[in-house]
Amino acid sequence: MEKTAKQIRGDLLRPLFRSGAGYWLAVGLTGSMVLAGVFAFSYQVYHGLGVWGLNWPVFWAFDITNFVFWIGISHAGTLISAILRLANAGWRRPVTRCAEAITVFALFIGAIIPICHLGRPWLFYWLVPYPSERHIWPNFRSPLLWDFFAILTYLTGSTIFLFLPIIPDAAAARDLAHGWRQRLYGLLSLGWQGNPRQWHRLESAMHIMAIAIIPVAVSVHTIVSWDFAMTPVPMWHSTIFGPYFVCGAIFSGVAALILAMAFLRKFLHLEEYLEPIHFDHLGKLLLTMSLLWFYFTFAERLTTWYGNDVAEMNVFWSSVRQNFAPLFWTMITCNLIIPFPLLAIKRFRTITGTVIASSTIVAGMWIERFLIIVPPLEHKFLPYSWGTYRPTWVEITLMVAGFGMMGLLYLLFSKLVPMISMWELEAGIRKAPVVRRRAATFQPGAATARAGLTEPEPFVTDAPR
Amino acid sequence: MKAIYALYSDPDAAQRAVNALKTAAGSLGVGERQVVVVTGEPFDGYDFSDEHSQTHIFLLASIGGIVGAILGYWLTRFTQLSYPLNTGGMPIVTSWTNGIIIYEMTMLGAILWTLITLLFTARLPHFGKSLSDPAIWHGKILVGVTDPPDPARPELEKQLRHAGASEVKSTS
Numbered sequence: 001m002e003k004t005a006k007q008i009r010g011d012l013l014r015p016l017f018r019s020g021a022g023y024w025l026a027v028g029l030t031g032s033m034v035l036a037g038v039f040a041f042s043y044q045v046y047h048g049l050g051v052w053g054l055n056w057p058v059f060w061a062f063d064i065t066n067f068v069f070w071i072g073i074s075h076a077g078t079l080i081s082a083i084l085r086l087a088n089a090g091w092r093r094p095v096t097r098c099a100e101a102i103t104v105f106a107l108f109i110g111a112i113i114p115i116c117h118l119g120r121p122w123l124f125y126w127l128v129p130y131p132s133e134r135h136i137w138p139n140f141r142s143p144l145l146w147d148f149f150a151i152l153t154y155l156t157g158s159t160i161f162l163f164l165p166i167i168p169d170a171a172a173a174r175d176l177a178h179g180w181r182q183r184l185y186g187l188l189s190l191g192w193q194g195n196p197r198q199w200h201r202l203e204s205a206m207h208i209m210a211i212a213i214i215p216v217a218v219s220v221h222t223i224v225s226w227d228f229a230m231t232p233v234p235m236w237h238s239t240i241f242g243p244y245f246v247c248g249a250i251f252s253g254v255a256a257l258i259l260a261m262a263f264l265r266k267f268l269h270l271e272e273y274l275e276p277i278h279f280d281h282l283g284k285l286l287l288t289m290s291l292l293w294f295y296f297t298f299a300e301r302l303t304t305w306y307g308n309d310v311a312e313m314n315v316f317w318s319s320v321r322q323n324f325a326p327l328f329w330t331m332i333t334c335n336l337i338i339p340f341p342l343l344a345i346k347r348f349r350t351i352t353g354t355v356i357a358s359s360t361i362v363a364g365m366w367i368e369r370f371l372i373i374v375p376p377l378e379h380k381f382l383p384y385s386w387g388t389y390r391p392t393w394v395e396i397t398l399m400v401a402g403f404g405m406m407g408l409l410y411l412l413f414s415k416l417v418p419m420i421s422m423w424e425l426e427a428g429i430r431k432a433p434v435v436r437r438r439a440a441t442f443q444p445g446a447a448t449a450r451a452g453l454t455e456p457e458p459f460v461t462d463a464p465r
Numbered sequence: 466m467k468a469i470y471a472l473y474s475d476p477d478a479a480q481r482a483v484n485a486l487k488t489a490a491g492s493l494g495v496g497e498r499q500v501v502v503v504t505g506e507p508f509d510g511y512d513f514s515d516e517h518s519q520t521h522i523f524l525l526a527s528i529g530g531i532v533g534a535i536l537g538y539w540l541t542r543f544t545q546l547s548y549p550l551n552t553g554g555m556p557i558v559t560s561w562t563n564g565i566i567i568y569e570m571t572m573l574g575a576i577l578w579t580l581i582t583l584l585f586t587a588r589l590p591h592f593g594k595s596l597s598d599p600a601i602w603h604g605k606i607l608v609g610v611t612d613p614p615d616p617a618r619p620e621l622e623k624q625l626r627h628a629g630a631s632e633v634k635s636t637s
Contacts, residue, residue, distance in 0.1 A: 005602070005604030140563055140566055145566075152573070153570075157572070164580075196504070197517040205582070208526045208579045212526070424506075
């Protein structure tokens with residue numbers, strides 16, 4: 001039986017007002033991970049960047065891996081949400097906010113990482129292009145500055161894209177809550193009234209945002225890929241990097257979205273909202289991205305192997321046969337061999353199946369970022385500039401803290417805002433019969449019938465003659 | 466805020482109420498703007514909603530994009546000309562790379578302009594008093610009249626009930 005508006009509001013607002021022990025345990029766990037990261041970062045600030053495992057010639061490693069990984073994860077949300085909104089996919093409604101929140105938090109974490117990488121992080125504002133009496137102007141020719149603009153635009157757009165549909169839900173919480181919560185949601189709702197004028201403006205703005213955010217999302221990860229592709233380092237200087245990175249980003253992002261949805265479903269008791277069909281649809285998308293990712297990986301590797309350039313082949317063999325081979329084949333296993341049967345066979349494409357596949361993909365994509373960055377730096381053009389890299393406890397702790405921060409921000413957000421857009425869900429339920437009627441008119445002959453030219457015949461292919 | 470209103474479960478009934486109130490408005494000394502509809506979700510396809518659908522937000526977002534592009538062009542070109550780096554004979558103003566910054570600024574301009582237009586045209590933020598009822602969040606549609614003249618109240622109540630409201634509420 002379909003739920004009423006009152007039941008939907010009750011179900012989705014409940015986590016805001018009540019939380020079980022499991023929730024607070026998760027907050028404690030993720031908070032501890034973040035605290036460990038704060039300690040590691042403080043240690044690094046006190047002792048300097050030398051506490052990392054970076055050494056000539058490998059000056060980018062764990063930290064930049066994390067940066068690329070989190071920027072990639074951020075692709076799940078806003079991009080997928082925007083595409084589904086524009087396609088008017090009805091099943092998107094319970095999914096979009098979970099996805100959009102991932103984008104904002106992952107971008108936030110991603111944006112912090114380059115600051116950690118600065119020798120003097122407290123001078124991070126020097127990255128901002130502003131007039132200075134020292135005549136220090138950022139170099140607009142540098143891909144690192146392109147990153148600044150791309151991430152700024154994407155973070156701004158994604159935050160607005162997340163915030164706009166929250167406004168009416170915050171107004172609902174305002175009108176149904178008491179005390180400090182009422183004041184808090186009063187501010188968050190900006191005094192939303194719910195008149196038709198506001199609804200139309202909001203929907204128009206959401207539509208424009210959905211259109212604008214897609215090219216921005218694509219540009220962000222393309223520009224991140226150019227951090228590498230614009231550099232003459234073996235296996236970096238490649239034209240395939242832009243689409244390869246965008247593909248990998250969507251791939252890892254969808255996997256992260258499935259994990260987040262499974263978590264919300266279990267801990268916030270949203271079983272009736274995040275249903276197996278949502279995991280099934282996203283599982284199909286994940287399967288497509290897995291194959292696409294493998295296609296790009298194969299194309300990149302084949303081109304390198306066929307070209308047989310000495311410097312590039314050194315990197316190639318180091319990852320396929322030599323010291324990075326265990327990581328490379330783990331990546332292939334995590335991103336293709338395990339997920340493929342789980343996602344391709346309908347019987348396995350369950351919630352459990354998609355969650356297992358997503359878990360391996362998230363791990364596999366982190367390894368992929370590492371393999372893109374470190375082996376080429378270890379094997380530059382001349383053997384005298386070869387070196388090795390081993391991460392230290394500081395870098396590993398910062399990586400763990402990144403995951404902890406993602407979990408913590410997500411948990412706190414789910415305590416503040418309904419994780420499913422209530423008004424969109426209700427509008428979807430109300431419109432469902434209209435959509436079904438409209439879909440029926442897409443049958444062959446129906447358009448002619450509407451124009452009053454002929455009587456429509458029943459669309460039955462095996463009707464007796 | 467003084468108001469008289471009713472809550473409807475059915476959007477058709479709400480539409481009837483709006484039509485009746487607007488028809489009667491002139492003779493009762495009520496302006497059409499005083500007739501208010503408040504809902505907990507958008508109701509496309511009904512006159513009470515669609516009459517507010519016209520918007521220039523797309524045009525304004527495009528203008529925002531153009532403004533962003535101009536700012537991006539200005540920032541990159543004049544920065545490079547003001548503080549020229551030694552490029553070894555290569556161009557000081559690099560159109561290809563500046564294009565990336567200009568592109569991002571264009572999109573940022575469109576996004577920010579969309580937000581500003583939304584806030585301005587939807588009259589947000591608005592922290593003054595407004596007509597509302599928690600029942601709208603449970604699927605009801607509020608149709609009412611703000612600041613109704615006292616002599617008109619019985620007739621307004623009659624019109625609201627006639628459209629299908631079981632209960633008419635007042636605020637003072």
